[in-house]
Amino acid sequence: MVALSVKALQRDTSMELPSTTARLLYRAGRDVTSTAGVAPGFVQGNLAILPEKLAASFHRFCQLNPKPCPIIGMSEVGDPRIPALGIDLDIRTDLPRYRIWRDGELVDEPTDIMAHWRSDLVAFVIGCSFSFEEALMADGLAIRHIEEGRNVPMYRTSVPCEPAGPFAGPLVVSMRPFRPADAIRAIQITTRFPAVHGAPVHFDRPEQIGIADLSKPDYGDSVTIAPDEVPVFWACGVTPQSVILESRPEFAITHSPGRMLVTDLRNTEFSIQ
């Protein structure tokens, strides 16, 4: 499978989508520290792979918590393809790097999961904020963590998700600071993207959602917040990953942080206006 795909790299790629080109590079073993900025305009997603017996509960968890867990693609049981996200997409090889979890412990971080694939696995791809960040920047809004070359700061909140089966835990939010007038614009723009986290869930007053110190994010990096800015919080696709790991499933596979699935969908397809 991998050999076949490497061969595919040698073909004329002039007609290929940049997203497809990126997946073929990762399939061939190319690693990157982040897929941010790869294939601009194309949707990227968080990956969660679970055994079938957990997948139904996880699917229900996503259904109950659509803001942090917007499913943009899902495989059949045991099938590594998700044609809706890319005709030739192979979820076992097409991300730069994966994390393998057993009983909630990280056991491996390979560049493909051919050796770990099982006939009972179901892959979920969950929307990510890269889609709406592109729309924010297109509107002229500056995104602080991008300006500062950092990962977006993310925080575990005191807001519980709706539980489903073994999956329960707090909402994780990402934070971007804006002046109030820009925050209003950002709310308007991200409202147009309900399938990729949509409008913010909160702004200002971090203590109201259980965040004690904005300078100490639970994931990602801290960013500068100017005195005339307020922190604006969006539901974050790290939520499902955090909830999965806390349930300590016997087996799970996720993407390695920052190394997302690059799909052939366009961000603009997710805009409802």
Added chain:
Amino acid sequence: MVALSVKALQRDTSMELPSTTARLLYRAGRDVTSTAGVAPGFVQGNLAILPEKLAASFHRFCQLNPKPCPIIGMSEVGDPRIPALGIDLDIRTDLPRYRIWRDGELVDEPTDIMAHWRSDLVAFVIGCSFSFEEALMADGLAIRHIEEGRNVPMYRTSVPCEPAGPFAGPLVVSMRPFRPADAIRAIQITTRFPAVHGAPVHFDRPEQIGIADLSKPDYGDSVTIAPDEVPVFWACGVTPQSVILESRPEFAITHSPGRMLVTDLRNTEFSIQ
């Protein structure tokens, strides 16, 4: 004209719009302290009447400042009708009470302006926040000044409007407090009503727009702001009235505060979704 209209009151009104009924009552001389809550579902508007030689500058002022000055109707020079807002509407009689201004001074506050009408006058009707407040309440959001039976608090800001001719001055904003999650919802809902002030212009941080003390509004009444709430500020239709009076025009007519024009347009017509 008034006699004819009183006669109209005696006809069968069972097929009449509640907005038309309200106008006919005011035409017959009925006064009220406020039109808030009159003819639910129908658009109400602020009134500004100016001599033709000032009207062009004022029209341009509204064009340059659409958030505080959304024109929803306008008469021909000297014509008291605005059929787009109501087939039989007569701007000289159909509001409960008017204010007559000479050189910027209030000189009369009559229940009709038949004696003040001139062939060079142009009437402007400017959208009002009643339209979006109805949509907010329909979504389950509580509006504090309505809960507390007060007028909405309004503040002169340090934000200058774009000037046009003699018309210049600060943006006036109305304020409604919400918890952040409700404020986000309120931003989404009012974004759907660009023709009646639209999304807020600011939230929290009153000092950023030159408001020193929220408990001392420049117009209207103060309202309670709970510790977990932030003030949210919308551009306000009092702005054009304040700007007109500050220009001290030789002659102007406005509605008396709270006594708006009730039109036959429906609030839902102003929703873009």
